[in-house]
Amino acid sequence: MCSDVKHVSKYVKDMLSKQQMAQFRKTPWGHFADIPDIQFCAQIVHMLLLRMVKQQPKDELWFNIVGKKEEFTYNDFCRITGLPPAAPRPAVAEDTEKDDEDAEDEEEPGEISKTYFGGSLDITFQMMKDKVDEVRGGKKRKGDLPVKLASLFVVENVLLGKDRTTRISRKSIQLVNDFEEFKKEPWSRDAYDLLV
Numbered sequence: 001m002c003s004d005v006k007h008v009s010k011y012v013k014d015m016l017s018k019q020q021m022a023q024f025r026k027t028p029w030g031h032f033a034d035i036p037d038i039q040f041c042a043q044i045v046h047m048l049l050l051r052m053v054k055q056q057p058k059d060e061l062w063f064n065i066v067g068k069k070e071e072f073t074y075n076d077f078c079r080i081t082g083l084p085p086a087a088p089r090p091a092v093a094e095d096t097e098k099d100d101e102d103a104e105d106e107e108e109p110g111e112i113s114k115t116y117f118g119g120s121l122d123i124t125f126q127m128m129k130d131k132v133d134e135v136r137g138g139k140k141r142k143g144d145l146p147v148k149l150a151s152l153f154v155v156e157n158v159l160l161g162k163d164r165t166t167r168i169s170r171k172s173i174q175l176v177n178d179f180e181e182f183k184k185e186p187w188s189r190d191a192y193d194l195l196v
Contacts, residue, residue: 013033015136020147020150029187048063089190126164126165128149148177152173155187
């Protein structure tokens with residue numbers, strides 16, 4: 001998970017009204033808005049990496065701490081982050097991935113894309129951050145769209161840890177328009193898979 005949690009929390013609180021904030025808090029990641037300042041300790045991470053066990057399952061992290069094997073699993077990740085556990089995504093054949101990319105080219109922009117990005121589906125994280133700044137400044141704050149934008153911002157920044165120049169997935173941009181489906185998406189699994 002990205003170390004920008006504190007900043008994201010402030011951004012979300014600044015951009016949402018009290019009613020929108022109540023709606024945001026009902027999402028699986030809503031509790032991130034209330035996370036206090038967290039101090040990142042590179043020395044602890046470095047110490048753990050030096051003690052990482054070489055032969056471990058690909059979906060777990062094992063460490064040798066004072067001669068004892070300590071495991072970090074997906075369930076540990078969910079308990080620590082407060083995210084709901086999700087089943088792994090089914091394996092996708094390479095042909096299907098290519099078909100999905102071709103289908104993305106034919107997709108119509110949804111409400112988020114039309115309202116905040118001029119209908120574009122090619123959105124970088126920095127472009128989204130700029131729109132979040134605009135909403136924080138008082139533009140386009142009505143309705144549930146700011147909650148959807150804030151949720152997309154948290155998922156892409158905190159859970160998936162996007163670099164500022166990285167493009168946001170079209171699937172995420174489209175999926176956030178169907179907010180109930182967006183909330184059901186296995187984001188905790190995606191974040192954990194990126195970690196391990």
